[in-house]
Amino acid sequence: MGNHAKPAKDHAFFQHHFNTVGQQAGAAKMGMWLFLATEVLMFSGLFLAYFIVRALYPEMVLSSHELLDKTMGGINTVVLLTSSFTMAMAVRYAQLGDNKRCATQLLLTMACAFIFMGVKYVEYTGKFSHGVFPGAFFNYDEAIQYAHSHGHSFRGLPHVFFGLYFVMTGLHGIHVLVGIGVIFWVYLRAKKGHFKDGYYAPVENVGLYWHIVDLVWIFLFPLLYLVK
């Protein structure tokens, strides 16, 4: 045995078709990165749509985005960044084989994810109740009144902006929901004490997924809520 390599069948989840546990974990992580690359490409289409619409109709985009609540967006950003931190901590504890602390961090991560979705719910229903619906469902009369009541006025055809807003944040929200699901899965496994002896690939890969969700929001937030 090479003195640097751990003996092969080190942990309970070692698959027979891998040579070493390191190979198994490395393969899983590479697969995850390939998946994340497709995620980046998928969201890039929406970002490009945003940039094009913004370039063609700057006044429309700028006047419409005034209707979004910067503070809510900011709270969600802080919540999501915090959840990324707790996720990273969960991975760290899984690396150390500390299932208990790992589970706690995963629980905190899920809590943040629920707060995020709760804020999104408040934002969405707030828009819906004033006729600000995606695309063809956009109700101009109500939306215009709503904007005026906030001291804004639309320029151009704001339903285009809100179409983008709902699709981008909606797709991101779906990712958050999926994230809650997979985090719950690794949480259950941590509860069963699965992560030890250097086996933590599921936590790590769920973590990578969760960080990419955070990454998307890092760009969505300034583009949709802040930028003038």
Added chain:
Amino acid sequence: MADKNENKLFYGGKAVDDFVENHEHISPISMYLKVLAGLFVLTALTYAVSYADLGPASLPVAMIVAAMKATLVCAFFMHLLHDDKFNVFIFVASLLFVAIFFTFTIFDMNSRDRLVEIQATDVRRSDGGWDDMGRMSESLAKNKPSCTDGSVPMCEQAFPACNPEDAHGGEHFLVRRIENGCFVSEMVPKVDAKGKPVVQDGVPVMVDAGCVLPSLSCVNPHTAEGHKAASAKPAKAAPEPEGKAPEGKAPEGKAAQ
């Protein structure tokens, strides 16, 4: 029974020593806390900057700050700093393809005619960039006989825009006009400053400067019917501007509020 080579990697028939299949790196908690603090500071920065009016610089500034945050997340939370370089390569390759995607689409956008949806006419690119003004006055000259002051900067023509609800139900409707060469849309009351209705036969008529674009009708250009309707009733012959009003200015009422 494990044979001697079980944990060796072979490349070109030779055993490779010291290979690493999975890069484990356990970082101290303090590092994660520092990264989190950095992310919060940068978030506060973008938030604060959004209240300062940076004008055209605001988009690049926001994107740079976001890129810095993204770098922190990737390097430390996602462990790319200590990870297998191949994973870094995969990620960077996806960004490279995004760059190609963006670049070529922008080339395409810049070499394409643009559609003025209200009029369903295209605007061609002239040397100096998008020439909405030039093209619009050209089309005005063609379409309306009465726009005598055809002199360029547009006769402040307001274009009834296309929101049936507004035209039929609301107090206001959406008009577009050209300001400094840009389209500006706003809601105007259905009755102009002098209490004169600005809708006739359900067709909003903007009468300033005496020009009316004949091809305009109040339809939603975003629907197929709207499109058809717009082209079907071509010269809804400018109802002799019941506002011979030469008082140039677009509807005084401007967007209520």
